[in-house]
Amino acid sequence: MPEQRFTSVWTREHKPRRAQQGLSREQIVRAxxxxxxxxxxxxxxxRKLGARLGAGATSxxxxxxxxxxxxxxxxDEVFGAVRIPDSESWxxxxSNVAWGLRAxxxxxxxxxxxxxxxxxLxxxxxxxxxxxxxxxARAGFQKHDIDYAGAAILSYTIGATAPEAAYTSALKSRGITMEQAQRDLAPAVEEAARAHPEIHARFQEAVESTIDPIAHRQLSFDFGLVSMLDGLSMRLPRSADMSADHLTK
Amino acid sequence: MPEQRFTSVWTREHKPRRAQQGLSREQIVRAxxxxxxxxxxxxxxxRKLGARLGAGATSxxxxxxxxxxxxxxxxDEVFGAVRIPDSESWxxxxSNVAWGLRAxxxxxxxxxxxxxxxxxLxxxxxxxxxxxxxxxARAGFQKHDIDYAGAAILSYTIGATAPEAAYTSALKSRGITMEQAQRDLAPAVEEAARAHPEIHARFQEAVESTIDPIAHRQLSFDFGLVSMLDGLSMRLPRSADMSADHLTK
DNA sequence: AATTCGCTCGCACACTGTTCGAGAATCGTC
DNA sequence: GACGATTCTCGAACAGTGTGCGAGCGAATT
Structure with a gap:
């Protein structure tokens, strides 16, 4: 195995081409x-992408x-859709970045x-x-803790949203409603619940709940996010001065 | 579009076959x-999988x-590798489940x-x-909060570990050392840092750090996990009785 | 002995990402 | 204008993919 290098779009530079006509990278990415x-x-x-652009695949x-x-x-285009907030409060x-990324x-x-x-990258x-x-950093975290705290927020946001997005899109692409899916899943959950009464109780509560599933998930996301931020603020040298603004809910 | 149903391995039942000879589902999954x-x-x-089992692909x-x-x-086999701890302390x-899942x-x-x-599922x-x-639930969370808290822990764990695993395995499969990758990435980060001095400082610190990357990541994971658990414990009716055991570090 | 069942698998289909090299279009320079 | 260089397009071809179909096999049941 020869000495390989790590490559990525971001490690090659890219001349933005010369003319307006024909394909362009931005146009391709948008499509x-x-x-x-x-x-x-x-x-x-x-091939499909080429066809959509009126071009050959290999172009x-x-x-x-x-x-x-x-x-x-x-x-990266998706990351770009996150609106970057402008505020003093960390x-x-x-939390704006987290909710924006989630959206x-x-x-x-x-x-x-x-x-x-x-x-x-x-x-x-x-x-x-x-x-x-x-x-x-402005909030008062020091050195590595800045990275760690930032990574924690991003990790939670992505980890919480990703499976949710995967699930809902799997349903949509197969033309299945959420009620139908819950009905189809019921026997499997019932089966799993035989060994774990804890899960069964959770499932029952979810089915009987009057909150609609989407609101439910937003509540869940908020719960975890607020918990994470609370936990982070405990790590600040003086956490007292900031710890009130989430209690107003 | 006809009325579709949601299908998964777990929504069909499966007879475990009659004889020991030939292929079996467990054997296939293991392979x-x-x-x-x-x-x-x-x-x-x-085809490759079939070959490895000495069988035809379509079998x-x-x-x-x-x-x-x-x-x-x-x-699910990977989820099965997580050793389930037995302890009173929530x-x-x-945190044992989180570290186990991470591993x-x-x-x-x-x-x-x-x-x-x-x-x-x-x-x-x-x-x-x-x-x-x-x-x-034993810790004192109520109703939906049980789900929310559990989801928060799982979300953070997966969200923190997944990209890390993806990155390290991408390197390994291409036969690239971590130092090489950092060297290859340097110009791109340098480029990005032009707009964000904040990142540049972070990157400099990471390069000059004497902690090896693996330990670094474990610290980062721990930081976020402890923060999350601290934040969750604030949501318990009485958090005072439990809040001491993480301060021992 | 005949039949049914559980299981294997070769063939075929429609499709994939990507390489190559021939060609077209456009540019800079005289 | 003309000519060479550069930038770009794309058809053909290759090796490989997941999977439906239906012919066949051995063993268990009738």
Whole structure:
């Protein structure tokens, strides 16, 4: 095995081409996102993408080295959809970024899939994480703790949203309603509950709940996010001065 | 579009076959995990898997409906590798599950990939979440908060570990050392840092750090996990009685 | 002995990502 | 204008994919 190098779209530089006519990288990426949104991950193929752009499939390979690069670019596009807040309060900044990222992932469920296989090194991803780090540094975290706290927030946000997005998009692409899925899943859960009465109680409560599933998930996300931020604020040298603003709910 | 149903390995029942000879589902799943561990996600094909079992590719389709079902089964196998702790302290139980799951994911990096595309509904996944829920209920959480808290812990654990596993396995499969990757990435980060001095400082600190990368990541994971658990314990009716045991570090 | 069942598997189909090399279109320079 | 260089497009082809179909096999049941 020869001495390999680590490559990514972001490690090669890219001249933005000379003329307006014909294909361009931005145009291709935009079409990629559209196609992914419309038909999902497994429907994306170079031939289909080419056809959508009125071009041959292999023409794309001039602008992009391979499909993975295309996915890296598309992923960063999603990070770019996160609106970066402007506020003094670190809690406001971090929770805005978290909710914004969540919204972006839910709007582009294939994101999860890409994130699981490719590293997120694009400028927009950097931007998100830089925003978090800046806010956390201002809040009073020191050195490595800044990274750790930022990573914790991003990790929770992605980990909480990704499976949710995967699930809802799997339903949508197969044309199944959420009620239908819950009905189909019931026997399997019933089976699992035989060994774990704890789960059965949870499931019963979920079925009988009057809260609709979407609100339910937002509550769940909020619960975890607030808990994480509370836990982080305990790590600040003086946490008393900031710890009140989440209690107003 | 006809009225579809939601299907999964776990929604069909499965007779465990009659004789010992020939293929069996367990055997196939075991071979799948082995192949995935050895050669990674994109190397898994039905033909290769069949060959490894000394069978034709299409023979597998008798025991498993399709490749996705196989991946669901393999994923649950990873959840099954998590050792379920036995303790009174909810903090001990939850953090043991979190660290166990983290270890399992790091040992089987393809897990991330599957989780991003398929729902985790298997018995072992249920078992993990039931363990968490039971501990949290014993700790004093009520009703929905039990789910929320359990989901928060799982979300953080998966969200923190998944990209890490994806990254390290991408390096390994391409035969790249971590130092080499950091060297290759440097210019891209440098470029990104131009706009965000915050990131540049973080990166400098990481490069100059004397802590080795693996320990660094464990520290980061621990930081977020402890923060999350601290935040959760604030939500307990009486948090005073439990809040001391993390201060011992 | 005949029949049914559980299981294996070769063939075939429609499709995939990507390489290669021939060609077209456009540019900078004379 | 003309000519060479550069930038870009794309058809053909290759090796490989998941999986439906239906012919066949051995063993258990009738």
């Amino acid at each position: 990629t996102v559209e196609l992914l949104d419309a038909e999902g991950m497994e429907a994306l193929s170079m 794309l390979y001039w602008h992009v080295a391979n499909k993975n690069e295309l996915l890296e670019l598309a992923m 809690r406001e900044v971090t 972006a992932i839910m709007a582009h469920p294939w994101f999860t899939f890409v994130l699981g296989s490719l590293p997120a 694009g400028p927009n991803a950097m931007n998100c994480s830089a925003t978090l780090c800046a806010a956390l | 799948t995990v082995e192949l995935l561990d050895a050669e990674g996600m994109e190397a898994l094909s039905m 597998l389709y008798w025991h498993v409906a399709n490749k996705n079902e196989l991946l669901e089964l393999a994923m 903090r001990e139980v939850t 399992a994911i790091m040992a089987h990096p393809w897990f991330t990939f599957v989780l991003g595309s398929l729902p985790a 298997g018995p072992n996944a249920m078992n993990c979440s039931a363990t968490l829920c039971a501990a949290l």
